[in-house]
Amino acid sequence: MRRFSWFNATSLTLGFAFLYLPMVILVIYSFNASKLVTVWAGFSTRWYVELFQDQEFLDAAWVTVRVAVFSSTIATVLGTMAASVLVRAGRFRGRTLFSGMIYAPLVMPEVITGLSLLLLFIGIGLDRGIFTIVLAHTTFSMCYVSVVVSSRLATFDRSLEEAALDLGCSPFQAFRLVTLPIIAPAVISGWLLAFTLSLDDLVIASFTTGPSATTLPIKIFSAVRLGVSPQINALSTIMIAIVAVGVITASLITKRAAVTQARDEQAAVRATG
């Protein structure tokens, strides 16, 4: 049907170039043998080797990973709970307000989220460090998890839960044994999303961190201000790889789950008529 046209090909190329050219250049230069960022001097992995010998970077990486794991896990638990309430509870007083308040951080400028969290932490006298970054990341990634999980729950057949109750489950057991295994793909992709969001956050982390905890984005940002080094390119390439793997896995899980769900729904709907 759709024929090849130069116009389409050109717009596609331009669009993708616009999106990915900067990253491609970064990746290429991370394998540059020269210390000068703009001069190509042959292929080398020395910057990666150096990177893994730099204790400061390793510390920052470790902080980042811990923050991402903890915050995405907490966000997944809270986000799933919020989604269940929103989808299940039907219409209750203040439902619109409640759901609005959960989704508001999605559109809130990060600077404002960061600043308000900073003020809160100062206000209650919390020492800033890993713990505060985890809290901060949980607050904003939780809404993403809850969006992903509620879109899955919206099509979840409630009679499955009722069947579980009917067969003797407590409401919590019904959730754990029936609902959770069925919506697991959505929960996992929510977790991956939260994880990658936490990995690449700079603004909120800068506001809520203390001297003891430097995350990779913060580290990169401050290093770049002293000049772009090939090491940073190498580090960024690694982060691109991790984020790409996370996002691709999440979308694959979602896609596979959609197929399973369509199949199960076909099985659940009775062949009437």
Add this chain to the structure above:
Amino acid sequence: MSQTVFAPWENPEEKPLIEFRNVTKRFGSFTAIDDLSLDIYAREFFALLGPSGCGKTTMMRMLAGFENATEGQILLSGQNIGPIPPNRRAVNMMFQSYALFPHLSVWENIAFGLKRESKDKEAISARVEEMLRLTRLTKFAKRKPHQISGGQRQRVALARSLAKAPKLLLLDEPLGALDRKLREETQFELMDIQEKTGTTFVIVTHDQEEAMTVASRVAVMDEGKLIQVATPDVIYEAPNSVYVADFIGDVNLIEGRGTTEGERIRLDWAEGQPPIWATPRGPVDTDRALTFAIRPEKVSIAKDKPEDRRNLLEGEVIDIAYLGNISTYHVKIAGGQIIKAQTANTRRLANRDITWEDRVWLSFTETSGVLLEH
């Protein structure tokens, strides 16, 4: 009263298993169940029959514990079940949608309820095997719900709800997905299971034939109210209203004005036509408009005027529906009304003498129809 006939509802000593006491259920301002009282006895196969939206599922959901009565009480073995959550009721439900767990195999689906009872492994396993045998699913134990056919899924749902040997089993349109032959087989299977296990069944259906086949008693519902609760033969032979007569099976309805003449009622239904004579089963209020209801199979059709019948109607055959074993003749009588007469096809098609546009006589006895007040 005979000892062998199962009719606990006629025995005033008998305690019902389920009692609906003036139950009303409202969704917002909409009344789904309207001040309904009903007793269902242990070991009954009780059918709820009615058009879509009349509140059948709502009754089931109240029994299972997913809805609470807005007013009134529901008692199970004399105990008010209102405050008891669904997981603590000795009631299991087979869902209209089956609601099989898609992530579990057939075996695990059936074992699901048993595992919640903290029974030991062997007991659970033995029970599941028994259920698989009963529903003839042994071969499919390891499959997932999406790997079996609609009829098999329906049997898994049945096995799962039976596994816990509930006091009361609720079946919400359990056979809707099956084709006719499988449905009839399963109906007998259900009756068989019910006999073997002694469980009380409440079945929802909108298929009146199904209700007539399986049920010990049938409740005909309309808009959240019970119209008639009786055994299938009473529902069929002696409906208490035009609604029930019309809902169950095929029926001819003739409206008219009645006068009592001794034992009998004389129904004048059209100017210049001989009246219809009927012997009512109970007192009839002749001040009200009456409808005479008679089943097509109770109306005889003949080309020659039968001399021995009291009720005779003359008309013209306008249509014949040939159904293999029976034929239904549509006969236009005075005033343009169509009356259906049904005969068994004991002779070959070619040998029958009544055909289109023939003048025929319809006849029936005084006791073969019922008089219904409006």
